[in-house]
Amino acid sequence: MSYTSDGNENIPTDFDDVVQQVSTGTLEHNRIDELLLEAHDRYSEVDDGLLAHYIPVLGQANPETFAIAMSHVGGSLHGVGDCKHQFSIQSISKMFVYALVLQEHGHEAVHERIGVNNTGMPFNSVMAVELNNGHPMNPMVNAGAIATTEMIPGKSSAKKWENVREGLSAFAGRPLILDDEVYESESEANERNKALGRLLKSYGRLEGDPLNAVDVYTKQCSLNITANDLAVMGATLADGGINPVTGQRVVSADVCRDTLATVATNGLYERSGDWLFEIGIPAKSGVSGGIVAVAPGKGAIGAFSPLLDMAGNSVRAQLAIGHLSRAMGLNLFASAPERRG
Numbered sequence: 001m002s003y004t005s006d007g008n009e010n011i012p013t014d015f016d017d018v019v020q021q022v023s024t025g026t027l028e029h030n031r032i033d034e035l036l037l038e039a040h041d042r043y044s045e046v047d048d049g050l051l052a053h054y055i056p057v058l059g060q061a062n063p064e065t066f067a068i069a070m071s072h073v074g075g076s077l078h079g080v081g082d083c084k085h086q087f088s089i090q091s092i093s094k095m096f097v098y099a100l101v102l103q104e105h106g107h108e109a110v111h112e113r114i115g116v117n118n119t120g121m122p123f124n125s126v127m128a129v130e131l132n133n134g135h136p137m138n139p140m141v142n143a144g145a146i147a148t149t150e151m152i153p154g155k156s157s158a159k160k161w162e163n164v165r166e167g168l169s170a171f172a173g174r175p176l177i178l179d180d181e182v183y184e185s186e187s188e189a190n191e192r193n194k195a196l197g198r199l200l201k202s203y204g205r206l207e208g209d210p211l212n213a214v215d216v217y218t219k220q221c222s223l224n225i226t227a228n229d230l231a232v233m234g235a236t237l238a239d240g241g242i243n244p245v246t247g248q249r250v251v252s253a254d255v256c257r258d259t260l261a262t263v264a265t266n267g268l269y270e271r272s273g274d275w276l277f278e279i280g281i282p283a284k285s286g287v288s289g290g291i292v293a294v295a296p297g298k299g300a301i302g303a304f305s306p307l308l309d310m311a312g313n314s315v316r317a318q319l320a321i322g323h324l325s326r327a328m329g330l331n332l333f334a335s336a337p338e339r340r341g
Contacts, residue, residue, distance in 0.1 A: 234300025
């Protein structure tokens with residue numbers, strides 16, 4: 001089956017026949033397993049999209065891999081498909097590092113330095129930085145993510161990296177491990193990110209060595225996770241900063257609100273507006289094929305499949321999450337008339 005055509009297509013929406021449910025309260029999870037299986041079965045044969053060949057090791061991924069997991073804020077974890085398959089977190093790390101930086105520096109300081117507005121350009125755009133006087137604009141594009149990572153506390157790059165790894169591990173509820181092969185592959189192919197780091201430094205947007213900031217950012221993108229991890233990490237943001245599995249407070253409820261608002265408008269790069277219009281929940285994608293979508297107060301979906309559209313978003317994961325958003329009533333903007341009389 002095919003769902004994309006060229007570089008100008010919108011978010012895929014082959015779930016138009018799924019009846020939009022509305023749920024403004026808690027998520028009723030007695031049908032979660034059934035609905036996950038339904039979505040997995042429906043989209044497992046979708047073969048559209050391309051692997052991320054510009055990072056050599058990602059170009060070797062198995063295109064058949066497909067996983068959907070959901071973590072409820074009550075602590076239950078549900079999954080179907082290859083939910084224990086490990087892949088690198090890539091740009092999904094941006095939202096969680098952003099949350100850690102918000103926790104450390106506060107709403108106003110991070111808003112002023114990083115910004116929240118969509119560039120409307122590709123995630124690795126140099127032009128977006130130049131057109132905005134060196135301002136990174138938002139933390140979900142590469143320039144903004146590099147600037148955000150530099151704000152992680154630590155007097156050395158090694159300490160900043162360890163704080164990143166420990167922070168993301170707290171979100172996942174287990175120790176996350178660096179994938180050395182991915183890190184080395186990305187380090188050999190990240191000249192554009194190095195250029196972005198130097199450009200930010202030239203505008204005074206970075207305080208330290210830009211190459212050190214890029215290196216820590218490259219490492220954070222190379223952490224190994226699973227679809228199950230993504231669901232738990234997202235559910236931590238859905239539950240006001242409390243990890244639903246470990247019970248540990250990772251960040252504050254205010255940080256969760258700020259993070260999800262920023263992700264809602266920037267999480268799928270230049271397709272973010274289309275995503276919010278069609279699916280209606282905050283989500284963040286990564287070029288390895290993962291997407292995490294968060295329903296505040298309810299839970300989160302972690303989906304993985306490595307075939308990407310032209311914007312770098314997993315085709316199957318978009319379809320699966322769109323299907324579940326409607327079937328479970330997760331769309332933040334959906335409502336129904338109050339019954340009267």
